[in-house]
Amino acid sequence: MEVSLLGGSAVMAGITRRLDPVARAERTTLITGPTGAGKDVIAQSLHARSRRCHEPFIAVHCAALPDSLVEAELFGHAKGAFTGAFQARGGLVRTAERGVLFLDEIDSLSLGAQAKLLRFLETGEFRAVGSDQSEKSDTWVIVATNQDLRGRVQSQLFREDLLYRLEVVRIDVPPLCQHRDDITVLTAHFLGEVGCQHKYFSPAACRRLASYEWPGNVRELRHRVESAALLCDATEISEDELGLPEATEPATAASGERTVKATLWQMVEERGMTLAQATAACEKMLVSAALEAELNNRARAAARLGINVRTIYKKLSVPPGSS
Ligand SMILES: Nc1ncnc2c1ncn2[C@@H]1O[C@H](COP(=O)(O)OP(=O)(O)O)[C@@H](O)[C@H]1O
Ligand SMILES: [Mg+2]
Structure with a gap:
């Protein structure tokens, strides 16, 4: 999968510099940052830069999995492990064998699944639900969150031992308003992605792009730029066409x-x-x-x-x- 992590600002350059060493080490990696900041892009780019680039990249949105199913989804289940389990089934840890398992929104994983994950991270071993046999899988686990995991440890929703394990290699992605220098390059890239590289923003629109808070970060920038470019007939896109809310944005x-x-x-x-x-x-x-x-x-x-x-x-x- 071709992914490009753009941005020459000091913060983004700092992150980019670390990607190759992290990809070489293949250690469990925690990516933190607000929504839309680029956590998925970073995970994909770690995969693309690693020796595992031709093996699967399996992304799991932990928040989308019901607590009752999450362990079976991740680690598989034995035949007869629960009602309806007519066949044994391998989990995503197996699907991601030799590749990368990307656990997004790790904060929402149930405590039971957290315990199993920790064991897997420490030993490379896991047990399918309802099975008493240990299995091994060689999978590089990368996790992401937009939550404060320390806070969740304090409220006993997240295992402290798992946090310590995850924090060893950590990449913190800043919100877009902390690397505004990248807005120009990102904007040009997103115009190109929708085939509008010949279009450009008016001076007022550029000032607005540069000064807006971007609570939805790069994802919001992408959507604004792409829809303005696609909906605008003229070559010059005006500030109005960006459709950004006035200064009365909600509390961010x-x-x-x-x-x-x-x-x-x-x-x-x-x-x-x-x-x-x-x-x-x-x-x-x-x-x-x-x-x-x-x-x-x-x-x-x-x-x-x-x-x-x-x-x-x-x-x-x-x-x-x-x-
Ligand atoms: N540094 C970047 N360079 C290029 N595109 C980016 C960058 N950061 C984010 N994006 C784009 O912004 C959108 C949101 O990024 P994503 O990685 O899904 O954010 P997150 O996982 O943090 O919510 C995606 O369309 C992604 O391609
Ligand atoms: Mg994401």
């Missing part, structure tokens, strides 16, 4: 950041704070948020913030002029 991480910024600035103005005082006040707020999240367990709150317990006490004392 980016608009959340703007709100935080405005609130912080208001605090600085109202209280006449210096940068040092405002930073200390922010640290205090984060320490108290961590304490709340950890039910006042100071050791755990400190661990989450990567500081030691004594620092927690220090940060909590109010610096002059900031209360």
Whole structure:
């Protein structure tokens, strides 16, 4: 499968540089990032760059599999393992033999399936549902998520030991608004994909493409560019034809950041704070948020913030002029 991971921005170049070494190592790999950021493209491109490129690439959307079926889907089942299992059936781990098994939305895997997956990752062995025989499969497992797996560990929805296993090789894909330099090249590529390489965006449309928040990331950019190009009769595509919503977009991480910024600035103005005082006040707020999240367990709150317990006490004392 031919996949091209585009983008010469510093962040994307950093990711691209790591692909060949990761593909050579064939170690279990975790890809994180928001929806539409390019996690699938990266998984496919790892496969394409690996020795397994001529073997299957099997993508599984874990969220789409019902809990009751997921283990049988992945690991297969023995004859008579459950009502309706008239025949033994191999699972996707078998289908992906010698190739890549891409488990997307790994966060939604049931705890039972997580346990089986961990065992498979550690030993290369698995057992089909209803079978007492261990089987082996040589499969490179790549997983992806748009969720905070650490948070899911805290709420006991995700196994901590599995997270440790997955985190060893990790690729974090940033949202598009953090690598805006790539918008021009991506836009040109998507125009070409729908045979509209002769079309171009007006200066106002270009400014809008460059400044929009893109909550749906590259996927949203692709859809906007492709549909504008296909629906527009003229060679020049106007800003209106992009159909992007006005600045009143729903709350996203980016608009959340703007709100935080405005609130912080208001605090600085109202209280006449210096940068040092405002930073200390922010640290205090984060320490108290961590304490709340950890039910006042100071050791755990400190661990989450990567500081030691004594620092927690220090940060909590109010610096002059900031209360
Ligand atoms: N760096 C990139 N270069 C080219 N196309 C990309 C890139 N990132 C994302 N895309 C395109 O954007 C869309 C969404 O990407 P995808 O990998 O499915 O995102 P995710 O899996 O993170 O939701 C796809 O059509 C993909 O081809
Ligand atoms: Mg995806």
